[in-house]
Amino acid sequence: EVQLVQSGAEVKKPGESLKISCKGSGYSFTSYWIGWVRQMPGKGLEWMGIIYPGDSDTRYSPSFQGQVTISADKSISTAYLQWSSLKASDTAMYYCARLCCGYDPDYFDYWGQGTLVTVSS
């Protein structure tokens, strides 16, 4: 069974750093892109970026380039999303999702449960 399990909720102060995780299981982690999606409170879905754990090839949405860093450790089948200096506007639910399938993947077939990040002074 394909599963993406994300790390738990975080409460941080503005200016602090944070790294959240997404652990994949039940499939070949190095063979599928993993994406990150933001959902601000009461709002829609926003694509942030994707990473291919096999070679760490990473692509970012122009809206999030330079704002976050996406990485992966294939040895433990885990992808990460990190911030160096959080802002209150980073308060949101963050989802990881597997990008499917094959040579030309275009949709997200499995999703993590989400990690709620709250940034407040």
Place this chain on the structure above:
Amino acid sequence: EIVLTQSPATLSLSPGERATLSCRASQSVSSYLAWYQQKPGQAPRLLIYDASNRATGIPARFSGSGSGTDFTLTISSLEPEDFAVYYCQQRSNWPLIFTFGPGTKVDIK
């Protein structure tokens, strides 16, 4: 950059009724169009991929159609568990960008 527009923003229907949701792209996305369902407090769930293919485990009452710029998600007869928000999503190649529509909320009339 391709923009997705969904209509209506809210659809108020009764169980058993047919729901027709629209997603329009600002330029052609070929058939690279997916639909997701999201219920409160839950992660999105893939319903339809490549415009018209049902994802694994999705009931036959969900169907997708369209190509190019105009796409439709149809729920043939609404079940109580279908009341949720529905998002469309596309992938463009150059630059590589994934875009979600703003969503359509299907609520109980």
